Each structure stands twice: as structure tokens, then as C-alpha cells.
Amino acid sequence: ELKVEQNPLFLSMQEGKNYTIYCNYSTTSDRLYWYRQDPGKSLESLFVLLSNGAVKQEGRLMASLDTKARLSTLHITAAVHDLSATYFCAVQNDYKLSFGAGTTVTVRA
């Protein structure tokens, strides 16, 4: 069974500083996704990573994938309050998505 581990589970960020969320998974995968969820809301797709070495960037968020290490990272640059949310990585095999437990991010002034 595919296992997906995220860490940390909770992250208190100071505005303006940089942080990284890690996503490890246990078996080879077709692709990896990062989603964002605001409290009481749906999941919003942020990135799709397809191959080893893939890097995607959108604003202050950058995601990368190392398939050999079975590791993806979500890097946050110069955190701002708007980024407070829960971030999930999800690993796909065939049609099935396996989600990590999520990282709840709080950005403080």
C-alpha cells in the first residue's frame, strides 16, 4: 500500500521568511500533486509534477520532485498572511490518489 508522509504537520511561519514542506512516499508513482485547502473550503490544485527533477513555480510557492528519493518539496518564499492554509501532497498510481496528512500553515506578522 502506498504511504505518503508529510512533515511538518503544523508550521508557524513568520512573515517574510522562507520555509519548506516535505512529502515522502513509499513506492514509485505516476505523478504527484500539491493541493491547498482553506478552512471549511474545497481543495484547490496548485501543482502537478510529472517527472524526476520537475520544478514548478507560482508566485511565492515552488514545488519540486525527486523520484529517486521519492521526495517532493513545497518551498515558500517570503511568507505572507495569504498563504495561511493546509497544504496536501497527493501521489497518484493509476487512477488512485493517496493523500498525505496535510501541513497546516499559519503565517504570523
Place this chain on the structure above:
Amino acid sequence: DAGVIQSPRHEVTEMGQEVTLRCKPISGHNSLFWYRQTMMRGLELLIYFNNNVPIDDSGMPEDRFSAKMPNASFSTLKIQPSEPRDSAVYFCASSLSGTIGVYSNQPQHFGDGTRLSIL
């Protein structure tokens, strides 16, 4: 474009009652997924439909749960009888996929969810 539409957004009912959750996927999407989200277990896949056919229902907790997809634009998840431990947020998601074994790069698009409370 309209996203995945779920109804109701909130449901509060007493144990033993039948609960029906509804989902309208994005037009043109041929894959539909039902998930359950709880604090204890996170996001779990309940059932997956491809071209209106149930492909994988191994995540359905027990016989009290059933799901149907009578056509490409509608799906239901039913719980009968409901129990307090069924309280959770239920999400429907849809995506566009190719033939089985060949999947597009499109992510699953999630609805806003139904927050279900069984008293």
C-alpha cells in the same frame, strides 16, 4: 466554467436516517471520485467511477454506503442507516482521463464538499 457542484453543503440529521449526497461533475469529465475527510483518517477515497461505471468501491466502509452514477452529469452517495461515526466532510471530485491505464495530466477538481453531522 462551473466547477464540481455538490449538494447539500451542510446536512444535520439523526442517526438511523437516510442521507443522500449529490454531485454534478465538470462537464466533459469522465472520472468521478467520492472522498471522505475526517481529522482522524484524513482524505480517503470511497469510490471511483469511470464513464459512469464503478471501477473501485473498495473504500466504501460498509454496506450502509452505496453510490450511483446514472449518467455523466450526476452521482449520488447514500448512507442508510446513518450513524454518528459517519460524520465527516464528503467531497466529490472529477477529472478527465484517457483510456484505462493512460491518464491525462489533469488534476482532480474537487467540489466544495458536504459537511455531514449525524446526531
